[in-house]
Amino acid sequence: MDKVAEILAEASAEVVEPRFRALAAGEVMEKAPGEIVTVADREAEAIIARRLHELLPVPVVGEEAVSADPSLALALHDEPAAWLVDPVDGTANFVAGRPEYAVMCSLVRSGRTVASWIWQPATATAYCAELGSGTWRDGVRLTRPPAPKDVAKLRGSVKSRYLDAAHRRRLQDNIAAFGEISPGRHAAGIEYPDVVDGRFDFLLYWRTLPWDHAPGSLLVTEAGGVSARPDGTPYRPEAPGCEDGLLVAADPETWELTRSILLAG
Numbered sequence: 001m002d003k004v005a006e007i008l009a010e011a012s013a014e015v016v017e018p019r020f021r022a023l024a025a026g027e028v029m030e031k032a033p034g035e036i037v038t039v040a041d042r043e044a045e046a047i048i049a050r051r052l053h054e055l056l057p058v059p060v061v062g063e064e065a066v067s068a069d070p071s072l073a074l075a076l077h078d079e080p081a082a083w084l085v086d087p088v089d090g091t092a093n094f095v096a097g098r099p100e101y102a103v104m105c106s107l108v109r110s111g112r113t114v115a116s117w118i119w120q121p122a123t124a125t126a127y128c129a130e131l132g133s134g135t136w137r138d139g140v141r142l143t144r145p146p147a148p149k150d151v152a153k154l155r156g157s158v159k160s161r162y163l164d165a166a167h168r169r170r171l172q173d174n175i176a177a178f179g180e181i182s183p184g185r186h187a188a189g190i191e192y193p194d195v196v197d198g199r200f201d202f203l204l205y206w207r208t209l210p211w212d213h214a215p216g217s218l219l220v221t222e223a224g225g226v227s228a229r230p231d232g233t234p235y236r237p238e239a240p241g242c243e244d245g246l247l248v249a250a251d252p253e254t255w256e257l258t259r260s261i262l263l264a265g
Contacts, residue, residue, distance in 0.1 A: 001115065005126050007051045008103045008119040015043040016088060017121050021097040028095055031067050036091055044087035048105065052083045056107070060085060063211045066240065073239040076210060081109045084237060086211035090187025099123075102189025106214040108237055116215035118189045127193050127219055135196060135223040144223040147201040147250040151177050151257065156202035157184035157191060158262070163206055177261050192216025195248060196223045202258045203248040210237035213246060220248055226255040230263055 019027065019040045031037045042064050049060040059075035062085040066073050075082040083105060088094050090101035099122030106116040118127040129135040135142045148154055158181055160168045175181045184203070185191050194200045196219055205213070214237040217227035227235040227248045235246060247262070249255035 001117075001128055001130060003055060004052070004105065004107075004115075004117050005119065005128060007048055007055070008105060008117055009126065011044045011047040011051075011087070012103045012119055012121050015047065016040045016094075016103065020094065020099075020121070023095065031064075036095060037064060037067070038088065038091060038095060040094070041088045041091060044103065045085055048085050048087060048103075049083070052085070052105065056081070056083070058082055061108075061210070063087065063209070070240065073210070076108055076237055076239060077111055081107065084108055084113075084211050084214050086189070086215070089189040089212065090185070093186055100185045100187045100190045102187055104189050104211065104215040106211075106218065106237070108214065111236055113214045113218045113237055116218040118193060118215050118219065120189065120193070125193075127196070129215075129218040129222040131218065131222070133222070135219050137193070137196075142196050142223050144196055144220070144225050144250050145198065147254040148179075149253075151179070151261065153179045154201045154254065154258070155180040155182070156200055156204070156258070157182045158204045159184060159206060161206070171262065174262050174264055188212040188216050192219050192248070195220050195225060195250060198250075201250045201254055203246075204258075204262055205246045205248075208235075208238065208244070208246045209240055213237070217246075217248065225250050226252055228255065230259060 027039045045062040045064045058081040060083045086104040089104050094101040103119040106113050114131040116129050127137050217235045230245045
């Protein structure tokens with residue numbers, strides 16, 4: 001566990017952090033409509049993928065590699081084990097000079113996330129989780145305390161960008177019951193730790209790219225929370241294209257309560 005954390009922090013220090021608020025002309029590109037990538041994303045992924053493969057020689061499913069060759073994501077289901085890598089989560093924040101970005105990876109075995117790591121460069125904070133062994137922040141084990149029982153005191157983030165207009169309108173009507181709804185931090189590697197640390201009580205996503213959600217989902221569930229599809233199916237990393245929704249909450253009771261209100265109608 002410690003070795004993987006070192007790999008992420010060292011790659012970040014080598015090629016990501018030196019470019020924060022210092023990206024040169026031509027170092028930011030559009031890889032798809034509305035999706036940007038930087039040289040830091042690509043260089044960090046190359047370093048992390050090589051070193052992870054040396055540590056455990058199984059396929060590496062990296063966000064940028066899959067962008068070039070989508071078939072690489074099939075390893076999540078076709079191979080007994082695979083690494084998942086998000087070299088710069090929150091690229092738009094990174095490009096804009098906002099500190100809410102992270103470097104993340106997970107280990108997937110038989111289609112299930114068994115270990116995950118999140119490095120937040122701006123605060124030099126390391127989170128990790130191992131299936132059945134707990135969640136840790138900088139070496140301190142974390143347990144998420146229960147969220148408030150009063151719906152009006154619950155704080156969360158709701159992402160509606162990928163919903164159709166009718167579902168978005170219904171969702172906007174439903175969120176009025178909650179105490180505080182935020183558009184989020186625009187980086188899963190910041191938002192999931194926010195649930196574990198108590199800053200958010202729940203998160204609702206629709207599109208769930210595996211490198212974005214596998215690390216944080218394990219972080220939350222190993223701290224006592226829930227990460228599940230709206231039908232209650234526990235989260236499993238899926239190849240890009242899955243838009244079945246994902247509700248994350250501080251504890252099982254909050255998950256059930258939040259689902260009953262957010263997804264009503």
